[in-house]
Structures are given as C-alpha cells and as structure tokens.
Amino acid sequence: MGDSEARHSQGTTTGHPLSAPAGTPKRSSRLGAVRRAAGKHGALLLMMTPGLLLLLVFNYAPMVGLIIAFKNYRAYQGLLGSAWVGLQNFQYLFGTSDAWHITYNTLLMNGLFIITVLVGSIVIALLLNEVRDSGGWLPRFYQSTLFVPYVLSYVLISYFVFALLSADSGLIDKLLTQIGLPAVDWYSSAEPWRVILTLVNLWKNAGFWSIVYLAGMLAISPEYYEAARIDGASKWVQIRSITLPLLLPLIIINLLLSIGRIFYADFGLFYQVPQNSGLLYSTTDVIDTYVFRSLTVTGNVGMAAAAGFYQAVVGFTLVVLSNWVVRRIDPDRALF
Numbered sequence: 001m002g003d004s005e006a007r008h009s010q011g012t013t014t015g016h017p018l019s020a021p022a023g024t025p026k027r028s029s030r031l032g033a034v035r036r037a038a039g040k041h042g043a044l045l046l047m048m049t050p051g052l053l054l055l056l057v058f059n060y061a062p063m064v065g066l067i068i069a070f071k072n073y074r075a076y077q078g079l080l081g082s083a084w085v086g087l088q089n090f091q092y093l094f095g096t097s098d099a100w101h102i103t104y105n106t107l108l109m110n111g112l113f114i115i116t117v118l119v120g121s122i123v124i125a126l127l128l129n130e131v132r133d134s135g136g137w138l139p140r141f142y143q144s145t146l147f148v149p150y151v152l153s154y155v156l157i158s159y160f161v162f163a164l165l166s167a168d169s170g171l172i173d174k175l176l177t178q179i180g181l182p183a184v185d186w187y188s189s190a191e192p193w194r195v196i197l198t199l200v201n202l203w204k205n206a207g208f209w210s211i212v213y214l215a216g217m218l219a220i221s222p223e224y225y226e227a228a229r230i231d232g233a234s235k236w237v238q239i240r241s242i243t244l245p246l247l248l249p250l251i252i253i254n255l256l257l258s259i260g261r262i263f264y265a266d267f268g269l270f271y272q273v274p275q276n277s278g279l280l281y282s283t284t285d286v287i288d289t290y291v292f293r294s295l296t297v298t299g300n301v302g303m304a305a306a307a308g309f310y311q312a313v314v315g316f317t318l319v320v321l322s323n324w325v326v327r328r329i330d331p332d333r334a335l336f
Contacts, residue, residue, distance in 0.1 A: 064079075065079070065305065066305070066309055067079065068082075068301060068302055068305035069089055069090075069302060069305040069306040069308070069309040070084060070085065070086055070087070070089070070302075070306075071083060071084055071085060071302055072084075072085045072088075072302055073301045073302045073305070085302065088302075089300075089302040089303045089305070089306035090306045090310070092300070092303050092306075093303055093306050093307055093310070098285075098290065101282075101285070102285050102286055102287050102289075102290045103263075103287065105283065105284070105285060105286050106262075106263060106265050106286040106287050106288075107262060107263070108194075109194065109197065109198070109265065109270075109286065110258075110261075110262045110263075110264075110265065111262070112194070112198045113198065113201045113202075113205075114255070114258045114259070114262070116198055116201070116202045116206075117201065117202055117205050117206055117209055118209075118251070118254070118255070120202050120206040120210075121205075121206045121207075121208075121209035121210040121212070121213055122210075122213055122244075122247075122251075124146065124206055124207070124210035125210040125211075125212075125213035125214040125216075125217060126217075126239060126243070128142060128143065128146075128210060128211075128214050129214060129217050129218075129243075130235075132214075143211060143214075145207075146206070146207030146208075146210060146211070147207050147208060147211060148207070149203055149204045149205075149207055150204060150205060150207055150208040152204070153268070154266075154268030154269055154271075154272040154273060155268070155272055157200065157204065157272070157273060158272040158273045158275065161196070161200060161273050162275070165186035165187065165196075167183065167184075167185045167186070167187070170186070172184075172186075173186075187274070187275065187277050187279070187280070188277075188279050189279075190279060190280045190281075190282045190283045190284070191283065193274060193280055193283045193284050194283050196273075197269060197270070197273065197274075197284065200269065200273055201266070201269060204269075209254070212250075212254075213247060213250065213251075216246075216247050216250045217243060217247060220242065220243065220246050220247075224242045224246075225238055225242060228241070228242060248333065249332075249333050252326060252333050252335070253335055255322075256319055256322050256323055256326070256335045257319075257335075259315075259318050259319060259322045260315045260316065260318060260319035260322075261315055262315065262318060263287065263310075263311040263314050263315050263318075264287075264288065264311055264315065265286035265287060265288045265289070266288075267288045267289065267292065270284055270285075270286050270288065270289050271288075271289050271292070276289075287307055287311060290307075291303070291304045291307045291308075319335075323335045323336060
C-alpha cells in the first residue's frame, strides 16, 4: 500500500482533525466572542436592559393582538376562541365611501402638518441661533416659552381654541364685529377647520422641533462660518450654503419618520379641538376618530384592529419607499 493510501486509511480509521463535527469550532468561537463582549460592555448592556424590556413588552408583545383583525372577536371567547372571519373586517372598513374620505383627510392633514411644522421649526431655529449669539437670558426665555405648548394636553388646548372661536364670547368674533365684518359660527362651518387645525398643530409642535434643529445647528463647527465671513458671505448666504446643507441629514431623518406615521392622525387634535362636532366631519374626520366612534357605537373590536393593521402596514411601506428614494438620490443620507 502506498504512502497516500496509508494516510487515507489512517484518516478514515482514527479520524482527521478536519473531520470534526461541522459547526463546533464556529459555535465555540461565537460563544467566546459573546462572553468577551459581555465582559467588556457589561455595564452598558445592563443599562440597556430596561429599555429593551419596555420595547419588547409594549411594542413587540402586543403584535400578537394583530390576529384580532382577522377574527370576530368576543371577549368571553378570548383571542384564540373567537371565530375566524378572514378579511371580513377589512371589507367592512373599506366597504363604504367613508373609508376613502377619512383616508383622504388623514393624508391631506398630515401632509399639511409635516410641511408647516418643518418650515416653521427651521425658521424659528434659525432665529434662535441668531439670538443665541447675543448671549444673556433672552435665548433661554425664548426656548422655554416655545417649548411650553408642546407639553400641554389637547383638552386644555381645546379650551384655548374655544375661547377664540366661540360664537357667543369668542375673541375673534368680537374683533370681526368691531371692524364691521359678520361673525362666523366656527363650530358649524367645516371649511376653515383645515387651516385652524394646521395652525393649532404648528403652534403646539413647532417649538419642540425648533429646539431639535437648533441642537443640530449647534453641532456645526464655527470654523465654517468664520471662513464664510472672511470671504464676505452675507448671513443669508451662510444659511443657504452652510447651515441648511449640514442640517439636511437631520431633516431627512425626521421627514422619513413623519412619513411613516402619515396614516396615524393625532387623536386629541382631531377629536378634542373640534369638540367632536358632527357638522365638521367633512374636514376633521380621520381614520382614528372614525374608528373610535365605530368602536364606541358598534363595539366592533375586529374592525378597529383591522384599521390599526392597515395603518401600520401602509406606514411601514411608505417609510421603506421613501428611504429607497433617498438612497437612490444620495445613499449617505438614507435612514437605513
């Protein structure tokens, strides 16, 4: 028998190191890497644990309830015992013209909110950035004042709006009558409410997002502005050529996240501020308020779950498509 045959015979009988069970070295190396990472970053992993638990409990565990969208849910039968109805809940949701009307209202109003808050918050942030250079207590006062509306509930804001628009004692109607114009019954006229809700949303949210964009501006190196001033660039040229381009990644991230929730209307804004007036449904009724009323009147939990499932799927799809468009234009500015 030749040497090669002898080596082959020895390898088959005694076992060659390369013939060890597949995956054993890789598995042990992975476990070793995990142990080393846990030992090196143990404190950080421990700090991260509460946040991960909250994410699992409140974001991932409730996904089991998506099955309700495909069932005729009855509380006494339970989640698994309720009858399976397939797409019947979705057919009920989209079987009337109301579904397309509330979808149109939701998309239109959220589109207006995204544009106005984006433009308004950036303008406010630019102004705050200029005031910051002056020093003193004014910048802190302005930031605190602008942030206050963000923490107010829509129940309280609805009283502010009512004080302005009330037909009997509203401030705006009093001003209109004093200048010779007829008073307007705002809670019976649906047409102005797209503008009213847009202004209320802008007043509530622009201050918070202006601070976010101001933080992004503070991260820009002052050397860029010093070089621009040496070259004789005006303030507008500095904003257009330095501030806005360097702020663009933050703007794109916020836009993508906002687009992901464009099918989710702010329930408090659309329900509390118009005071759930039936005369205003043509412009203020959105998916969330429609589902809430349907749930309270008919008790159809399956239809409400179907609407939530529909919002989640469409929102996820919009985020993926928007991110794909951004990646096609500039891969470095994409969210993922």
